[in-house]
Amino acid sequence: MRKPVLTIFYQFNPWFPSIGGIQTVIRYFIKYAASEFNVRVVGTSDRANFSSRKWQEAELEGRAIQFFPLLTVENDDVRGLLPTTVKYTAALLQHDFASDFMHFHRIEPTLASLNWQGDKTLFIHNDIRQQMTAKDNKKAILWRYFPAGYFALEGLLIKQFAEILSCNTESVKLYQQRYANLSERIKYIKNPVDNGVFYPLSPEQREEGRRALAARMGKSVETRFLLFAGRLHPQKDPVLLVRSLFAMQQPNVHLLIAGAGELAEIVKAEIARLDLSQQVTLLGAVPPTELAKLQQVCSAFVLTSAYEGLPLVALEALACGTPVVTTDCGETPKLLSSGSGIVCQERTPEAIASAISQILSRDKNYTIEACVRAAAPYGVRQIVSDVYQNMWVRWEQRQLASGVSTSYV
Known part of the structure; x- marks a missing residue:
């Protein structure tokens, strides 16, 4: 039986990542991926690497993956006039990357995935209520100028996800209230820390x-x-x-x-x-x-x-x-x-x-x-393992329904 394919979508170059916790989380999901899955990443590249727009074999964190450089971004640590999220979403609309499992870390790019078949997970990395209503730092997120537009877009897109995972308990409560019909899909997930790298000295x-x-x-x-x-x-x-x-x-x-x-x-x-x-x-x-x-x-x-x-x-x-x-x-x-x-x-x-x-x-x-x-x-191995195991259970249920046997180690 073939391995299920997980495709991870985010606007970063895994080998030269911009600064941010989202990038670290994604790298953990590659580094500690269950061996039963094939992992693909749809990301970005600089001008010197992965310039062609096609799937390429690569290795990251000791794991063999497939990588698709969707667009060129030279420095995503500094915002341009047109946000990288907008450029990434526009490029994604020109492709069909449907696969068995799909992980998204921003809501905007999922405009492209509305009609893609597969098991989709949305990771929410901030307390969206606090993000939208904070009195200062209005430049932190452009959606704060158009909150009604953001929530309208979110309401359109969020129904496509099998799981909505947030690392913030207040965000979980908000989403369960806003989307009561989806409440069983909305869950809290701990953000992971790699204890093999971050550990105390005497x-x-x-x-x-x-x-x-x-x-x-x-x-x-x-x-x-x-x-x-x-x-x-x-x-x-x-x-x-x-x-x-x-x-x-x-x-x-x-x-x-x-x-x-x-x-x-x-x-x-x-x-x-x-x-x-x-x-x-x-x-x-x-x-x-x-x-x-x-x-x-x-x-x-x-x-x-x-x-x-x-x-x-x-x-x-x-x-x-x-x-x-x-x-x-x-x-x-x-x-x-x-x-x-x-x-x-x-x-x-x-x-x-x-x-x-x-x-x-x-x-x-x-x-x-x-x-x-x-x-x-918050140890990384258990947290990432639990997500993959839950994905496997859903995969197994679909395969058994179609008469295919599976096994998970």
Whole structure:
């Protein structure tokens, strides 16, 4: 019997991915794919790679896949006048990529799949209500200018999915209320963290690593490090992060910003305006293995987002034993304990600075064990395995109905 085919749709180049949790989740679904499935990806390419528009054999994360470069995108970390989602959707409308299973991570491209036959899953990565109604950062998502248009489009498209999986419990509730007739298909899914990459050091190793990092950067041996990782995008509000460091007025605290995006120049300008060039380092995009090394030795991971689903970087920090300071958005506040982080009830520099200062001054209250315990339920292998197993059950039911026997190891 042939293997069922899973086709994953997203506007990224798996070998040179832009920054974002969605890209990481997709790579996990490739890396830990069940061997019973053939995996295909419909993505993008740069000018130098995969220039022809046809299926090509490739390897990613040690897994053989088929890859279709739908369009050329040189730098998706920076938005152009025409959003990449629009270009990707327009290109997708010219093809029929129907397969046994299809995974989508944005609603817009599923305009193309309305008439495709197959088992479709939609992953929802943000709290859409908070995303649409936040009072500031209006440039974070263009749909905020046309919320009625978004929900009309969503209402048209959402009926085609066998499963609708969200990493945010508030989003699950909203969708179950809005689409009560589909409520059985709408489920919560934990965002996964790869414990093979993100894991804690011993306290002694952690301190040794911090001192080594300070030496490499030419900083005082007493320097404490804060870390942010993600897109420099209005959703993440990195300008608020920089202003929070300024509000702390602690010269021995150094902020590492790992990421790239459209706000890079604005962030640089704010660093210069506040005279923080000796306290902030912009690292650019950092590979996961290098990011893990930073997560393992920093004193706190800081998120100043306007809205979130469940950011993978927060899980990665916790898995490394690093406490998290976060604004009150997304799923992160629900998994933090008194020993693993602080939730800021106000999105102000003063509130965030106070929370960071509390962790730095009471670091013995924030333990590696408490952080790791918070991240423990989010191990990647079990989460990805459960999704594939559920897909296999649906496949088996269809095959048995047609008289074909199956087996799943």
